[in-house]
Amino acid sequence: MEINALEKILEALDLLGKSTTDAIRDIRNGIAEQKPPVFTGHPTAPTKAQCSAVNHPMLGRRCVCRTYSAGVHIGDVVWVNPENSMEAMLSNALRLWEWKKGGLSLSVVANNGIKGGRLNRTGDVFLTNVIEYIPTTKSAEETYVKFIEY
Numbered sequence: 600m601e602i603n604a605l606e607k608i609l610e611a612l613d614l615l616g617k618s619t620t621d622a623i624r625d626i627r628n629g630i631a632e633q634k635p636p637v638f639t640g641h642p643t644a645p646t647k648a649q650c651s652a653v654n655h656p657m658l659g660r661r662c663v664c665r666t667y668s669a670g671v672h673i674g675d676v677v678w679v680n681p682e683n684s685m686e687a688m689l690s691n692a693l694r695l696w697e698w699k700k701g702g703l704s705l706s707v708v709a710n711n712g713i714k715g716g717r718l719n720r721t722g723d724v725f726l727t728n729v730i731e732y733i734p735t736t737k738s739a740e741e742t743y744v745k746f747i748e749y
Contacts, residue, residue, distance in 0.1 A: 657732040662676050664733075666726050667730055671695040672689055676688075685730070698713040698715065701713030709739055711736075712741065
């Protein structure tokens with residue numbers, strides 16, 4: 600194998616987050632030219648290279664995310680599908696089951712917080728059909744932790 604070809608393969612594998620040891624094993628097994636993973640179902644967390652390749656205004660921010668059918672989640676936006684912005688990966692996520700006396704809309708929940716409600720920790724979560732991203736404030740975040748159920 601030529602050195603240039605090997606360097607290109609190693610660069611591609613580095614974008615996938617593979618170590619040199621994994622790359623050598625894959626070269627030996629003849630599967631070194633894999634494509635980046637396609638996010639279907641529940642993926643593993645995207646690599647830094649995949650996250651930085653997406654240019655979405657909410658990427659890297661903590662947001663309230665409203666979905667069409669999976670409810671409302673609060674978390675750090677670490678990946679957004681660049682093709683449609685409707686699929687996202689959140690880390691350090693919470694699921695907001697209900698809120699009381701915090702405001703009529705999710706915009707108020709994201710800006711001012713809640714005065715009652717039910718949330719649970721979900722860790723990393725892959726969401727589909729995300730229809731709204733609203734950045735949270737520090738003061739709003741401080742209210743959420745009071746109502747997390749374990």
